[in-house]
Amino acid sequence: MSAQQASASAAGTAPLDVAAIRGDFPILHQQVNGYPLAYLDNAASYQRPRQVIEAITHYYTHDHANVHRGVHVLSQRATDAQEAGREAARRLLNAAERAEIVFTRGTTEAINLVAYALRESLRPGDEILISQMEHHSNIVPWQLACQRTGARLNVVPINARGELELDEFHRRLNARTRLVAMAHVSNALGTVNPVAEITAAAHARGIPVLLDGAQAIAHRKVDVQALGCDFYAFSGHKMCGPTGIGVLYGRREWLERLPPFQGGGDMILSVSFDHTEYNELPYKFEAGTPDVAGAVGLGAAIGYLEGIGLDAIAAHEDALLEHATRAVSALPGVRIIGEAAEKAGVLSFDIEGIHPHDLGTVLDHQGVAIRAGHHCAMPVMDFFHVAGTARASFAFYNTHEEIEQLVAALGVARRMLA
Amino acid sequence: MPAETPSLASLYRQTVLEHGRQPHNLRPMSHPDHLASADNPLCGDRITLYLQEREGILSDVSFEGRGCAISLASASMLTDIVCGLSPGEARRLAASVVETLGSGKGGLPGELAALGEVHAYPARIRCATLAWKTLDAALDGAGRPAGTA
Ligand SMILES: Cc1ncc(COP(=O)(O)O)c(C=O)c1O
Numbered sequence: 001m002s003a004q005q006a007s008a009s010a011a012g013t014a015p016l017d018v019a020a021i022r023g024d025f026p027i028l029h030q031q032v033n034g035y036p037l038a039y040l041d042n043a044a045s046y047q048r049p050r051q052v053i054e055a056i057t058h059y060y061t062h063d064h065a066n067v068h069r070g071v072h073v074l075s076q077r078a079t080d081a082q083e084a085g086r087e088a089a090r091r092l093l094n095a096a097e098r099a100e101i102v103f104t105r106g107t108t109e110a111i112n113l114v115a116y117a118l119r120e121s122l123r124p125g126d127e128i129l130i131s132q133m134e135h136h137s138n139i140v141p142w143q144l145a146c147q148r149t150g151a152r153l154n155v156v157p158i159n160a161r162g163e164l165e166l167d168e169f170h171r172r173l174n175a176r177t178r179l180v181a182m183a184h185v186s187n188a189l190g191t192v193n194p195v196a197e198i199t200a201a202a203h204a205r206g207i208p209v210l211l212d213g214a215q216a217i218a219h220r221k222v223d224v225q226a227l228g229c230d231f232y233a234f235s236g237h238k239m240c241g242p243t244g245i246g247v248l249y250g251r252r253e254w255l256e257r258l259p260p261f262q263g264g265g266d267m268i269l270s271v272s273f274d275h276t277e278y279n280e281l282p283y284k285f286e287a288g289t290p291d292v293a294g295a296v297g298l299g300a301a302i303g304y305l306e307g308i309g310l311d312a313i314a315a316h317e318d319a320l321l322e323h324a325t326r327a328v329s330a331l332p333g334v335r336i337i338g339e340a341a342e343k344a345g346v347l348s349f350d351i352e353g354i355h356p357h358d359l360g361t362v363l364d365h366q367g368v369a370i371r372a373g374h375h376c377a378m379p380v381m382d383f384f385h386v387a388g389t390a391r392a393s394f395a396f397y398n399t400h401e402e403i404e405q406l407v408a409a410l411g412v413a414r415r416m417l418a
Numbered sequence: 419m420p421a422e423t424p425s426l427a428s429l430y431r432q433t434v435l436e437h438g439r440q441p442h443n444l445r446p447m448s449h450p451d452h453l454a455s456a457d458n459p460l461c462g463d464r465i466t467l468y469l470q471e472r473e474g475i476l477s478d479v480s481f482e483g484r485g486c487a488i489s490l491a492s493a494s495m496l497t498d499i500v501c502g503l504s505p506g507e508a509r510r511l512a513a514s515v516v517e518t519l520g521s522g523k524g525g526l527p528g529e530l531a532a533l534g535e536v537h538a539y540p541a542r543i544r545c546a547t548l549a550w551k552t553l554d555a556a557l558d559g560a561g562r563p564a565g566t567a
Contacts, residue, residue: 353439355461355484355485355486355487356461356486357460357461357486357488357542357545358430358438358486358487358488361426361429361539361541361542362426362430365426372461373460373461374461387461387463387464387484387485388461388463416426416430417430417435417487
């Protein structure tokens with residue numbers, strides 16, 4: 001039994017047929033600089049299976065028109081197609097109703113939407129509780145809201161393994177806290193945060209919780225009702241879907257309470273010059289012609305992931321991460337950045353005497369695509385006293401051979417640069 | 419037709435690796451006449467360049483910062499090459515080096531020629547030009563006292 005099979009069966013799921021899965025991804029079958037492409041930059045963006053590309057092509061070939069506007073057949077088909085994408089997102093998150101699924105451009109816009117809408121109710125001295133491991137897109141929107149209102153950020157520190165300091169989290173929750181905004185999974189470290197515990201503690205004090213699910217959504221089963229969170233944000237492109245579309249899940253109670261984000265068509269029921277009545281959920285938050293093809297592609301991506309099964313995906317990726325961690329740690333001069341007890345999909349590391357940028361270039365030369373840099377998480381880099389790290393990040397279509405290719409390429413880089 | 423794959427050995431020439439490992443003039447300067455700092459937003463690296471001017475000539479040049487082999491080598495070579503030039507000459511050189519690194523057309527002075535391959539790596543051009551752009555910023559309005567640059 002291979003390591004991969006052993007781990008998959010330990011988790012009680014059948015091992016993935018990775019070769020068959022890879023057959024669905026045309027982009028993976030190419031040579032880069034004379035080597036087979038090993039795409040290990042999935043935390044930045046996933047690749048898309050044929051099924052997603054074809055769904056988008058089919059939509060533009062047969063069904064496109066503007067949504068909610070025409071009585072004609074194409075407009076109805078486009079509206080249905082968009083709503084099918086919304087229903088798929090509802091199912092993926094196990095949201096109570098479709099009206100709680102707001103389409104955005106991505107995680108960043110979803111978080112900005114909440115930060116903008118919440119701004120009206122923030123007062124000087126109020127606090128937004130975030131963590132030290134957040135992506136810039138879960139820091140800067142809150143900073144902007146704070147600048148305008150006199151509210152402030154309270155930042156929960158992390159420990160040397162890259163885990164949230166839970167005691168500090170509980171200590172910092174207080175009567176001034178207006179929202180907890182945390183990553184479900186850290187993109188720079190791979191840390192999986194104890195989001196159910198975080199949410200329960202916040203709710204015990206009546207504080208709402210937003211989870212940045214950008215790095216969790218393709219790796220783990222997410223159930224927003226079980227988690228109890230009030231908002232959950234993710235991006236289509238980080239789960240085999242198109243760029244330019246994402247989701248903000250918001251509990252009805254909250255979406256009803258918040259004011260609209262942008263104004264325009266689709267988000268209104270009636271407009272006159274002295275009064276505008278907003279549309280029902282979720283359309284109140286979706287001004288202007290939406291990315292219908294994006295919603296179609298997102299729906300196809302969700303269907304694809306569900307077809308494979310998120311538990312089987314998690315088991316395969318955990319085996320890849322375990323293999324990569326073991327093999328990369330064994331190289332001289334390597335320091336793994338982020339050694340949380342629970343991790344998903346990400347291996348960040350530093351090799352003594354080699355700048356991550358140089359490493360990235362030498363790896364690219366051997367067909368291995370990784371990310372080198374600060375991963376939009378500069379506070380994390382400061383904490384670990386590095387300018388950046390090299391980051392290999394895994395998807396269900398990655399193979400153990402690709403990890404061997406990574407390790408071999410790292411050996412070449414070390415001989416050349418260290 | 420795809421461009422021929424550039425060779426790694428021509429990007430990481432021995433000269434570049436040596437400067438990158440042991441950069442020249444990597445030290446702070448206590449009373450520089452000119453200084454400027456710049457970030458490479460791609461990787462979070464930052465460099466600070468210090469220049470001392472005596473009778474219209476750059477008499478001492480040093481830098482601090484962290485970076486990849488390419489950016490450190492470029493900064494290290496800069497400190498060697500620019501010392502002895504007038505601020506005006508240094509700025510003209512900076513402009514031509516930035517242009518040449520980006521386009522791959524034209525020659526580069528001295529050891530800097532070793533960085534000539536960088537134009538084949540568009541993502542890395544900024545690493546090579548960072549120090550030279552910082553030099554230009556430091557000397558922008560030459561003669562301005564340090565700290566106001
Ligand atoms: C944890 C996390 N949050 C937010 C984002 C932003 O996602 P997007 O750029 O798709 O809006 C990312 C993307 O890298 C991420 O990894």
